[in-house]
Amino acid sequence: MGIQKMKTILHGLKDIIDTEFNLIDDSGYILHSTDFNRIGSYDRHVSALDFSSSFIIEFEGYIYCYSHHQEERCIISIKGIDADNRRLAKIIEVFIGAKDMGFSRNEFLKGILLNTISDPSLETLCLKHDINPKGSVRLLAVEATEELMGNLQEILTALLGDPIVQIKSNTYAVINRNDDKDIAHPAYLSDVLATELLYKVKIGIGASVENVKDWHFSLRTAETLIELGKVFLPEQNTYTFKDLAIPMLTSGLPPQELSYLMKHFNCSIDKIISNNELLVTARGFFKNNLNITDTSRSLYLHRNTLIYRLNKIQEITGFDLRNFNDALLFNIMINGHQSLKLT
Amino acid sequence: MAGLSLKGINKLYPNGFHAVKDLDLEIGDKEFIILVGPSGCGKSTSLRMIAGLEEISSGELYIDDTLVNDVAPKDRDIAMVFQNYALYPHMTVYENMAFGLKLQKKSREEIKERIDIAAKILNIAALLNRKPKELSGGQRQRVALGRAIVREPKIFLMDEPLSNLDAKLRLQMRSELNKLHKNLQTTFIYVTHDQTEALTMGTRIVVMNEGVVQQVAEPQTIFEKPANLFVAGFIGSPQMNFINCSIHEEAGSIYADFNNHRLLFPTDKAQLIKAKNYVGKEVIIGIRPNHIHAIAEADFPYESCCLKGTVEVKELLGTETHLHIKADQLEFICVVKPSLEVQVGVNIEIAMNMDKCHVFDKETEMAVF
Ligand SMILES: Nc1ncnc2c1ncn2[C@@H]1O[C@H](COP(=O)(O)OP(=O)(O)OP(=O)(O)O)[C@@H](O)[C@H]1O
Ligand SMILES: [Mg+2]
Numbered sequence: 001m002g003i004q005k006m007k008t009i010l011h012g013l014k015d016i017i018d019t020e021f022n023l024i025d026d027s028g029y030i031l032h033s034t035d036f037n038r039i040g041s042y043d044r045h046v047s048a049l050d051f052s053s054s055f056i057i058e059f060e061g062y063i064y065c066y067s068h069h070q071e072e073r074c075i076i077s078i079k080g081i082d083a084d085n086r087r088l089a090k091i092i093e094v095f096i097g098a099k100d101m102g103f104s105r106n107e108f109l110k111g112i113l114l115n116t117i118s119d120p121s122l123e124t125l126c127l128k129h130d131i132n133p134k135g136s137v138r139l140l141a142v143e144a145t146e147e148l149m150g151n152l153q154e155i156l157t158a159l160l161g162d163p164i165v166q167i168k169s170n171t172y173a174v175i176n177r178n179d180d181k182d183i184a185h186p187a188y189l190s191d192v193l194a195t196e197l198l199y200k201v202k203i204g205i206g207a208s209v210e211n212v213k214d215w216h217f218s219l220r221t222a223e224t225l226i227e228l229g230k231v232f233l234p235e236q237n238t239y240t241f242k243d244l245a246i247p248m249l250t251s252g253l254p255p256q257e258l259s260y261l262m263k264h265f266n267c268s269i270d271k272i273i274s275n276n277e278l279l280v281t282a283r284g285f286f287k288n289n290l291n292i293t294d295t296s297r298s299l300y301l302h303r304n305t306l307i308y309r310l311n312k313i314q315e316i317t318g319f320d321l322r323n324f325n326d327a328l329l330f331n332i333m334i335n336g337h338q339s340l341k342l343t
Numbered sequence: 344m345a346g347l348s349l350k351g352i353n354k355l356y357p358n359g360f361h362a363v364k365d366l367d368l369e370i371g372d373k374e375f376i377i378l379v380g381p382s383g384c385g386k387s388t389s390l391r392m393i394a395g396l397e398e399i400s401s402g403e404l405y406i407d408d409t410l411v412n413d414v415a416p417k418d419r420d421i422a423m424v425f426q427n428y429a430l431y432p433h434m435t436v437y438e439n440m441a442f443g444l445k446l447q448k449k450s451r452e453e454i455k456e457r458i459d460i461a462a463k464i465l466n467i468a469a470l471l472n473r474k475p476k477e478l479s480g481g482q483r484q485r486v487a488l489g490r491a492i493v494r495e496p497k498i499f500l501m502d503e504p505l506s507n508l509d510a511k512l513r514l515q516m517r518s519e520l521n522k523l524h525k526n527l528q529t530t531f532i533y534v535t536h537d538q539t540e541a542l543t544m545g546t547r548i549v550v551m552n553e554g555v556v557q558q559v560a561e562p563q564t565i566f567e568k569p570a571n572l573f574v575a576g577f578i579g580s581p582q583m584n585f586i587n588c589s590i591h592e593e594a595g596s597i598y599a600d601f602n603n604h605r606l607l608f609p610t611d612k613a614q615l616i617k618a619k620n621y622v623g624k625e626v627i628i629g630i631r632p633n634h635i636h637a638i639a640e641a642d643f644p645y646e647s648c649c650l651k652g653t654v655e656v657k658e659l660l661g662t663e664t665h666l667h668i669k670a671d672q673l674e675f676i677c678v679v680k681p682s683l684e685v686q687v688g689v690n691i692e693i694a695m696n697m698d699k700c701h702v703f704d705k706e707t708e709m710a711v712f
Contacts, residue, residue, distance in 0.1 A: 154446065159431055159432075188427040198395070299381055300576075
């Protein structure tokens with residue numbers, strides 16, 4: 001509800017109810033009043049009002065109702081604290097709230113996710129919108145193509161029951177509550193979406209956060225994971241921190257430092273990257289937790305062939321992948337190489 | 344109903360990885376074809392190229408004689424079933440199956456008709472009003488299949504759809520899928536890394552390794568006449584035994600020699616070896632574990648192909664027992680009857696049934712026979 005509209009309503013109320021109403025902005029400036037003398041003056045009580053736990057506050061003979069619109073925040077005050085006025089305040093709150101729901105729950109969520117709402121009473125605003133601002137939440141970024149967005153939204157809604165907000169022309173954010181065990185696991189999502197849409201939808205699973213103030217951070221991590229994942233793990237469609245921790249670190253380093261680090265090890269990593277056979281062997285070995293037996297079974301390599309290849313990798317790079325530390329460094333080199341290529 | 348034709352198909356991923364190499368394959372209408380091979384061999388990539396989820400780098404893909412390289416997945420008349428499926432938790436079975444069709448804007452009558460048919464085929468007609476929570480694992484899986492069936496695709500593409508199920512359910516679903524294929528009379532293309540699944544399900548099997556097709560044949564042929572060493576080793580459980588040998592001729596007989604042993608080839612095999620010029624050459628002999636016998640229980644003579652060894656591992660599997668035997672620095676696995684009394688650590692004499700042996704060229708690893 002815009003301020004202009006409020007003014008009109010206030011004006012109309014004056015003829016029906018014989019009490020003083022004021023429309024006040026954040027700073028206490030009285031924008032409009034049934035008492036014309038008050039317009040343009042300041043209500044010095046306003047600075048003392050804390051709307052973080054309730055939108056209706058009784059203070060110094062007035063009832064204050066907080067109207068929480070993103071662009072136009074304002075307060076309505078009613079003179080006189082009695083049962084009638086209390087009821088009136090409630091009614092006003094309902095109208096403000098109802099209007100809000102229809103027009104901006106989605107806009108409001110989007111504001112939270114894009115971090116464009118800097119309201120100290122964000123948590124209360126959430127409650128008003130029937131959003132729980134607390135509790136463990138992680139944002140999922142779900143990326144498809146523009147023409148699939150309609151169907152994608154329907155599927156996500158049907159599958160998850162979580163709030164879904166479009167944040168880009170080809171991306172939805174899903175506000176996923178970790179404690180909700182009933183819903184499909186995000187890892188299932190990409191298969192289900194691929195089945196329904198016949199498209200490889202990419203999904204980033206953001207960091208878990210505890211407060212609505214950090215939701216935008218979680219979303220940003222989810223989006224970053226997709227960006228990195230497409231480059232570093234193109235064969236996957238769902239990305240978590242666990243998959244991409246090393247690429248995140250290497251891409252986060254200043255290129256100069258990274259290339260210094262790479263030079264320090266001088267490990268001819270490019271020779272591995274250009275050798276499909278060795279690269280696949282190394283990846284398979286990591287996937288199988290550096291276990292020779294499991295790796296040879298899953299890649300269907302003879303044990304001796306696998307060992308021969310691991311030795312060859314050691315010959316070329318100096319890293320013995322059977323050794324945890326070497327395996328870690330090797331991984332950092334592989335990802336570092338890719339990161340440098342990106343810059 | 345559709346046949347497919349894959350001509351010289353390659354997949355080169357943007358990062359330079361050559362995942363599928365020169366794939367040539369003719370798939371007949373109503374076939375149930377299985378792509379099988381170890382992890383990373385390019386099975387899923389091939390399937391995704393057929394679906395259109397992955398671009399074909401080079402080569403041609405025809406569905407029913409129409410070139411579809413540039414046809415969008417949704418226009419290829421396919422349905423996909425993956426390993427991970429999830430039903431819409433708040434919808435009934437009926438609504439779950441209707442969902443995809445509603446997205447396609449099908450009419451209510453048509454949706455109902457299709458669901459009725461699918462439900463009958465899958466034997467879930469009585470469950471249509473239930474929610475997923477009220478279904479067993481097997482029933483859920485069938486509903487998931489139902490969602491693919493109601494699309495009435497020309498081709499079903501399945502990527503390891505059973506690998507998340509427990510062993511018992513997997514077994515049950517295998518036979519259900521076989522039945523389903525018979526009922527639907529549609530082309531199935533099915534990816535698995537599990538050779539048992541491959542042997543029990545398909546009408547034909549495509550064995551792949553490192554992006555290259557190794558053999559395409561019916562299950563029995565794949566098992567009995569593996570085209571090369573890879574197929575021989577990959578298909579069959581427990582794995583085929585391999586022995587590096589050199590071939591010699593002595594007094595008209597053909598022998599395979601290794602370490603201090605010699606195995607006599609039966610006449611028909613001996614003739615093949617001579618005819619193919621393998622006398623004096625190095626080969627690899629393959630024998631399946633059920634063709635190596637413990638002398639103690641064998642009821643026919645194998646004098647000229649016996650070995651003495653020590654039992655290292657004994658695996659009781661109920662209907663049969665597997666012995667891992669170390670003989671002359673080589674390890675053999677053989678299948679014996681559970682009634683045979685042997686303990687780990689004892690010496691045992693085993694014999695190879697050379698009538699059943701395979702011979703592979705040591706260099707090319709191709710089957711000689
Ligand atoms: N988008 C991609 N970009 C780069 N490489 C990829 C991509 N997708 C798959 N690969 C690689 O191509 C090879 C074949 O992958 P594919 O998924 O086809 O294997 P698969 O036979 O299905 O194996 P699995 O049994 O493990 O599923 C693998 O080495 C894989 O890492
Ligand atoms: Mg696969």
